[in-house]
Amino acid sequence: MKKFIFLFLRGLKFFYTNISINIASILTVTTILFVFHIFLTISLSVNDFFTGMGNIQSIRLYLNTENKKEINDFMKKLNNLESIESTTYFSQEDTMKYINKSTSNISYLQNIPKEFYPHFIEAKIKSEYSNFSSVEKLEETLKSFNIVDVASYGEKWIVNFSSLNYGFKIFLSILTILLALALSTILYNTIKINLYRYKDEIKIYSLVGASRTFIITPIVIAVIIESLISYLLSATGSYLTFLTLNMKILHPIDIYFIKLPELFTLALIFGVLILISVFSGIISVKTFLNNMGAINE
Amino acid sequence: MIKVYNLTVAFLGEKKALDNVSFKISKGEFAYITGESGAGKSTLLRLFYADLLPSKGIVLISNKDISNITKKSTPFLRRNIGVVFQDFKLLEDKSVYENIKLALEVFYLERNNMENRILPLLRRLGIFSKRNTLVRKLSGGEKQRVAIARALINNPALILADEPTGNLDQARAEDIIDLLYDTSKSGTTVLIATHDPHILNRYKQARVIELKNGKVIKDTGKQ
Numbered sequence: 090m091k092k093f094i095f096l097f098l099r100g101l102k103f104f105y106t107n108i109s110i111n112i113a114s115i116l117t118v119t120t121i122l123f124v125f126h127i128f129l130t131i132s133l134s135v136n137d138f139f140t141g142m143g144n145i146q147s148i149r150l151y152l153n154t155e156n157k158k159e160i161n162d163f164m165k166k167l168n169n170l171e172s173i174e175s176t177t178y179f180s181q182e183d184t185m186k187y188i189n190k191s192t193s194n195i196s197y198l199q200n201i202p203k204e205f206y207p208h209f210i211e212a213k214i215k216s217e218y219s220n221f222s223s224v225e226k227l228e229e230t231l232k233s234f235n236i237v238d239v240a241s242y243g244e245k246w247i248v249n250f251s252s253l254n255y256g257f258k259i260f261l262s263i264l265t266i267l268l269a270l271a272l273s274t275i276l277y278n279t280i281k282i283n284l285y286r287y288k289d290e291i292k293i294y295s296l297v298g299a300s301r302t303f304i305i306t307p308i309v310i311a312v313i314i315e316s317l318i319s320y321l322l323s324a325t326g327s328y329l330t331f332l333t334l335n336m337k338i339l340h341p342i343d344i345y346f347i348k349l350p351e352l353f354t355l356a357l358i359f360g361v362l363i364l365i366s367v368f369s370g371i372i373s374v375k376t377f378l379n380n381m382g383a384i385n386e
Numbered sequence: 387m388i389k390v391y392n393l394t395v396a397f398l399g400e401k402k403a404l405d406n407v408s409f410k411i412s413k414g415e416f417a418y419i420t421g422e423s424g425a426g427k428s429t430l431l432r433l434f435y436a437d438l439l440p441s442k443g444i445v446l447i448s449n450k451d452i453s454n455i456t457k458k459s460t461p462f463l464r465r466n467i468g469v470v471f472q473d474f475k476l477l478e479d480k481s482v483y484e485n486i487k488l489a490l491e492v493f494y495l496e497r498n499n500m501e502n503r504i505l506p507l508l509r510r511l512g513i514f515s516k517r518n519t520l521v522r523k524l525s526g527g528e529k530q531r532v533a534i535a536r537a538l539i540n541n542p543a544l545i546l547a548d549e550p551t552g553n554l555d556q557a558r559a560e561d562i563i564d565l566l567y568d569t570s571k572s573g574t575t576v577l578i579a580t581h582d583p584h585i586l587n588r589y590k591q592a593r594v595i596e597l598k599n600g601k602v603i604k605d606t607g608k609q
Contacts, residue, residue: 092494293488295461295464296435297488298464298492303461384435384475
């Protein structure tokens with residue numbers, strides 16, 4: 090513990106004395122992380138939005154009979170299915186009323202007689218079965234009933250939303266990898282520049298018996314401090330940006346699209362950033378020490 | 387203290403820097419390594435603090451074989467060796483005190499403990515009044531005293547001095563050699579690489595190992 094405190098204080102001193110060089114690196118890392126946070130927030134919001142859109146709440150069953158008894162018997166069967174929460178029958182008249190009510194500005198619809206409207210059963214699906222694959226299975230089951238002509242739940246849109254969502258996730262993954270590489274390179278190079286400034290001092294420490302831990306640890310601690318500052322700046326910046334966007338623009342017009350990342354997500358990103366920093370720091374110092382050359386050349 | 391057997395150092399594409407060198411140096415001995423420039427004096431000293439590994443042969447320091455010492459073990463060897471260079475190898479923008487403190491920091495000593503060890507040594511070496519002066523403001527003789535102080539601060543068993551008087555006038559050079567000689571009296575082995583005849587004549591009873599083209603051509607300590 091005594092050793093760690095000693096090395097930690099050396100790390101703080103190392104960071105402080107190199108602040109003029111580190112400031113450029115902090116700003117660059119902050120910018121990269123800010124951009125990442127922006128994309129992350131948008132991606133999470135899109136994911137949330139599409140997940141909501143992709144949740145299938147009901148399935149419509151268009152029937153090939155108008156026989157009330159048959160329809161009632163079928164509805165009883167439907168209500169006994171595990172994935173169905175409730176069923177409602179819409180007659181042709183109900184359909185006509187619903188259409189006319191929801192499209193009051195399209196007057197010619199009122200001239201269409203009720204015989205031209207479909208009649209159907211709307212089956213509400215239990216929330217635990219509202220995912221795409223469960224609904225597909227349910228569709229197969231329902232189609233096996235002779236009374237069902239067509240079973241529809243807007244599958245084309247669901248598939249589109251899913252692929253769009255999937256595409257967004259791939260984009261975010263690629264972006265994460267690229268930004269992680271950019272961060273490692275920036276941190277690696279900043280450390281190298283600092284190390285070259287301290288080349289003579291490191292050689293003397295090496296001459297008097299400093300271990301690699303003694304040399305590496307303070308530098309890695311300085312990098313962690315740099316990453317911590319960058320992270321706090323970027324996370325706060327992006328949080329405030331989206332919070333302002335929500336409060337001032339989107340929420341007043343009833344748009345609740347932007348979803349701010351949860352604390353766990355932010356902690357996870359911070360953890361990954363620290364890992365990248367430590368990894369870059371160790372690699373940078375080790376390659377420097379290996380190529381430093383002899384003390385008395 | 388030091389035993390070397392059939393030591394050879396060959397650099398790629400160059401002639402051998404050391405060729406089949408063997409000798410022993412006892413604990414507390416004060417010895418000179420001499421020879422013309424390029425004879426292999428510095429190369430020999432570098433082997434003792436593991437700044438270089440031999441191509442062939444064996445180097446034993448305190449009965450430990452360091453011929454193939456690992457990077458992990460090197461710091462532990464160096465903590466027991468003080469090295470003094472012709473070009474001092476001090477940090478010019480740090481004070482005298484800070485330069486010496488470097489050698490104690492690797493032991494994670496507390497501030498008071500460091501102070502208790504540095505200040506008496508500075509007094510002993512006559513540079514106490516310069517303790518807060520930046521090294522770049524010191525004379526050559528003072529700088530070499532600081533380098534010696536850094537080498538001595540951990541009470542090492544072995545002091546290696548590579549042309550320690552090369553940048554000094556004769557009076558200051560003799561002064562530095564006297565200081566190193568006094569150190570050997572307390573049981574520290576001192577090995578000085580020099581080709582300065584004045585320095586060699588300063589302690590005529592001291593052992594002299596002379597090198598030429600990487601070979602030992604004279605060893606006054608050999609029975």
